[in-house]
Amino acid sequence: MEAEESRQKELLAAYLCVKATVADDLTSCEDLKRALQYAGLNPTPTFLTMEWQDDTGGSINFEQFCKLSEQLPEIVIDDVETLFMKVFGTADGKVGENDFKSMVVSGDHIHDLSEADVNYILQEACVVTDGVVDCSKLCKAILHTINEMKQLSLQKLEERSNFQRINTKTFTRKKREKFSKLEGQNQKSPTPSVLDLDGWNEASLKGCFYLDKQNVLAHQYSMEVSCMGPTVVRMKPKSYMKQEAGRGPVDTLAYIFRESPEGMRNYIGFTDQKDSDGSYFWRDTLKEGRYVVIPYTSGCRLRERAHDPEGFIDLVEGTGTGKVQLTPEFRLVLEEIFYQVDLDDNGHLSRQEFNLYNWRTSGEEVQDDEWSVVQSNFDVKDGELTLDGFLALHQLEAEDNGGDSDDLWVSLEAMGYNRIGRQDQAAPFTISVLSQVCQPTLQVSGLKSGGLLLDKAVVRSIMENSEPVKIKNMIDLIKYEYVGEHRGSIVIQNKAHSKVTVRVDCSQSTNVTTNRPSLDWTVEVAGKSAIIAHQLLPLRMGEDWNMVCDAVCVNTPTEGEE
Numbered sequence: 001m002e003a004e005e006s007r008q009k010e011l012l013a014a015y016l017c018v019k020a021t022v023a024d025d026l027t028s029c030e031d032l033k034r035a036l037q038y039a040g041l042n043p044t045p046t047f048l049t050m051e052w053q054d055d056t057g058g059s060i061n062f063e064q065f066c067k068l069s070e071q072l073p074e075i076v077i078d079d080v081e082t083l084f085m086k087v088f089g090t091a092d093g094k095v096g097e098n099d100f101k102s103m104v105v106s107g108d109h110i111h112d113l114s115e116a117d118v119n120y121i122l123q124e125a126c127v128v129t130d131g132v133v134d135c136s137k138l139c140k141a142i143l144h145t146i147n148e149m150k151q152l153s154l155q156k157l158e159e160r161s162n163f164q165r166i167n168t169k170t171f172t173r174k175k176r177e178k179f180s181k182l183e184g185q186n187q188k189s190p191t192p193s194v195l196d197l198d199g200w201n202e203a204s205l206k207g208c209f210y211l212d213k214q215n216v217l218a219h220q221y222s223m224e225v226s227c228m229g230p231t232v233v234r235m236k237p238k239s240y241m242k243q244e245a246g247r248g249p250v251d252t253l254a255y256i257f258r259e260s261p262e263g264m265r266n267y268i269g270f271t272d273q274k275d276s277d278g279s280y281f282w283r284d285t286l287k288e289g290r291y292v293v294i295p296y297t298s299g300c301r302l303r304e305r306a307h308d309p310e311g312f313i314d315l316v317e318g319t320g321t322g323k324v325q326l327t328p329e330f331r332l333v334l335e336e337i338f339y340q341v342d343l344d345d346n347g348h349l350s351r352q353e354f355n356l357y358n359w360r361t362s363g364e365e366v367q368d369d370e371w372s373v374v375q376s377n378f379d380v381k382d383g384e385l386t387l388d389g390f391l392a393l394h395q396l397e398a399e400d401n402g403g404d405s406d407d408l409w410v411s412l413e414a415m416g417y418n419r420i421g422r423q424d425q426a427a428p429f430t431i432s433v434l435s436q437v438c439q440p441t442l443q444v445s446g447l448k449s450g451g452l453l454l455d456k457a458v459v460r461s462i463m464e465n466s467e468p469v470k471i472k473n474m475i476d477l478i479k480y481e482y483v484g485e486h487r488g489s490i491v492i493q494n495k496a497h498s499k500v501t502v503r504v505d506c507s508q509s510t511n512v513t514t515n516r517p518s519l520d521w522t523v524e525v526a527g528k529s530a531i532i533a534h535q536l537l538p539l540r541m542g543e544d545w546n547m548v549c550d551a552v553c554v555n556t557p558t559e560g561e562e
Contacts, residue, residue, distance in 0.1 A: 047072070096133070213304075313420060
């Protein structure tokens, strides 16, 4: 296992000598050749021609590169010496310099070394004496060069920084080649990426967004990887209810932060690519260590309901007879909730899972004595609450309240349900982390708002992926307009000390919905800060959409105004 991990690291290092990240494919035969050579392998012209034309389709990703490397034997000095003896027909490993050059330089300038290259190699290797090439010494020099190539690639891997930090005083926009900037152009349905993760190690958990008045709460996660390697973080929305015709599910993104031993959290990326199964993913090389994953939704589709639906479901029955029972409709909703809060999907609720549910519905933590009562009086398996136990617990609550369902409705509303039993103010999802080199771990760390840390990361991700444009007649007021394949975003940055009020009008856009009450919205931007003015998503999925934004400062800041 140690040898496999060591070889995997060498391949990773070799790949990163050619490409900036494993998320970037090798896009030419020369790229492939160089990467294999950095890995200490000897790809022949025949091998390169065959593999590039037959299998690549114009590019090779990191996984394909690793598989190709397995087809090439590692270079061993005995094999090289044997080959030289066979080619030159000499038993003592000595061959005349001119004979050597005539065998190596055949005149095929596409595949062979030039005479100048051969002269340079022989000179650097110091293997020519009195016009005779010592092939044994040359073999040792070749092997030494191979090892140097490996060490060089590993050294580059160690020195390389996987985490780009941006100095707020000298902000530099990070170039992104994966998204074309389609300002003011119709957005056509993109061709999603297809992740090939066969054989990768995976850890997966469920979670949910909950609308809590003006805030959005979500499960947050701690993630650990035990060794450096290609890693994918993937997030997929899961709808327990049928979506309205043409409307997409609630948008779900995940922002990833590296956590230092001192507890500092540095933003490193977010799930900005869409897979063919509807999930969003982020893919790069992660160092060994601990990370924090915070889910995010724009608020375009998860928002307070405009009005309550007509009608309601009954939660209890039999109040007139004295024998209170949960109604079949309520039991179905409770079953749905049970499987939603069963975050590890093992069919039972652990104390942590039940505690998160209890905190969400009552605002209180489950104490030791209370959990003991649950375990003693309700059905459990391996110390965890079963579905029967969960239903029985709510049955007891209904009986204790004499059939009054007010407290039960409080719980349902906290879980995002309306009076007809539909979950319209919550959005379940699944989140996964996959590693090609080790078994990652994923744990729930809490249920809370992303707070200032998430807000800053979202703003930063928009600014990094868009061009800054000065707002008319305002030197210190800048608009960042990001238009991606799946969403659009507007950030207003105020570099002055005084606060300003900016009208951000997107009403000329077509087939979009915003996280704001109106497409024509006014925001107040404090001095030396940046704020999201609009998040935009397609209103009707599968149809063309475009974003048109006009930003105008509507007040003249007074010098020294705070």
